[in-house]
Amino acid sequence: MSGPVASGAAGRPDAFGARLAEAMAARGPLCVGVDPHPSLLSAWDLPADVTGLERFALTATEALAEHVAVLKPQSAFFESHGARGIAVLERVLDTARQAGALVLLDVKRGDIGSTMAAYAAAYLADGAPLAADAITVSPYLGFGSLEPALSQARRTGRGVFVLARTSNPEGHAVQSATAAGDGTVAQSVVDAAAERNAGAEPLGDVGVVVGATVKPGEVRLDGLNGPVLAPGFGAQGATARDLRRVFGPELGAVLPASSRDVLRHGPSPLALRTAVRRTRDELAAVVETARSL
Numbered sequence: 001m002s003g004p005v006a007s008g009a010a011g012r013p014d015a016f017g018a019r020l021a022e023a024m025a026a027r028g029p030l031c032v033g034v035d036p037h038p039s040l041l042s043a044w045d046l047p048a049d050v051t052g053l054e055r056f057a058l059t060a061t062e063a064l065a066e067h068v069a070v071l072k073p074q075s076a077f078f079e080s081h082g083a084r085g086i087a088v089l090e091r092v093l094d095t096a097r098q099a100g101a102l103v104l105l106d107v108k109r110g111d112i113g114s115t116m117a118a119y120a121a122a123y124l125a126d127g128a129p130l131a132a133d134a135i136t137v138s139p140y141l142g143f144g145s146l147e148p149a150l151s152q153a154r155r156t157g158r159g160v161f162v163l164a165r166t167s168n169p170e171g172h173a174v175q176s177a178t179a180a181g182d183g184t185v186a187q188s189v190v191d192a193a194a195e196r197n198a199g200a201e202p203l204g205d206v207g208v209v210v211g212a213t214v215k216p217g218e219v220r221l222d223g224l225n226g227p228v229l230a231p232g233f234g235a236q237g238a239t240a241r242d243l244r245r246v247f248g249p250e251l252g253a254v255l256p257a258s259s260r261d262v263l264r265h266g267p268s269p270l271a272l273r274t275a276v277r278r279t280r281d282e283l284a285a286v287v288e289t290a291r292s293l
């Protein structure tokens, strides 16, 4: 898959939505998280320092990046090692890109607009050392405060995934509260993303995050016209059948994400790839059944 280019509009072939749809069709709808938890480093017999981080993250990336549509490094695990950890993250981004995976950098940024512009420059600008194909962002300073990231992503053929209804149980209290007007806070996020995606083909660049662990019907996704990142699959307890229950007919645009449940099979590259293949086959079976519903 080629990297993003510098200009254009949603609907162009190199827009993030189009590149993601192509990657999901070619490689199956699975996003694997590269989350170098200290406990996983220890399970892989690696030291809990930056050399262990590097071995872990590059082993996982080299083993998997040719086989999945999207790799999602979790920034915090790299940041916790300081500048040398960030240097490892840069290598992960580069290695994944060379292997043709799209890279979704999980940084969950959210800030006032003028600072959001700096985050956009850090992660969504051509040539930035930490540029990724997409990032996760938090809308809790107001969806409008994300504008600099949304417009930068559109200009550079990149994407954003906005937290809507997250997989963790604590998310319910704020995200299921009633928003100004009507409906829940989570639904207002999905609706704002849908506005940005209107008219894009085959998918818009503004995705949302809805955990695979949530109850069916908590958010309506039928008008989104964008991708849905669904973490919570695997280690947090959601199964492929839960994905079908939660997302039903929208499953075609859903990108289930799993980190620990894949990574625990390492350090053998073969065992990591076998875990990915098994997970992908399970997902393919439920997506197929959802299509025939």
Ligand SMILES: O=C(O)c1cc(=O)[nH]c(=O)n1[C@@H]1O[C@H](COP(=O)(O)O)[C@@H](O)[C@H]1O
Pocket (backbone or CB within 6 Å): 033, 035, 074, 106, 108, 136, 165, 166, 167, 168, 209, 210, 211, 231, 232, 233, 234, 235, 236, 257, 258, 259, 260, 261
């Ligand atoms: O944005 C995310 O990626 C995310 C959103 C969410 O609602 N829940 C969630 O678990 N995540 C991330 O997805 C990954 C889940 O990891 P596992 O539970 O090991 O599969 C972690 O990196 C989380 O930070």
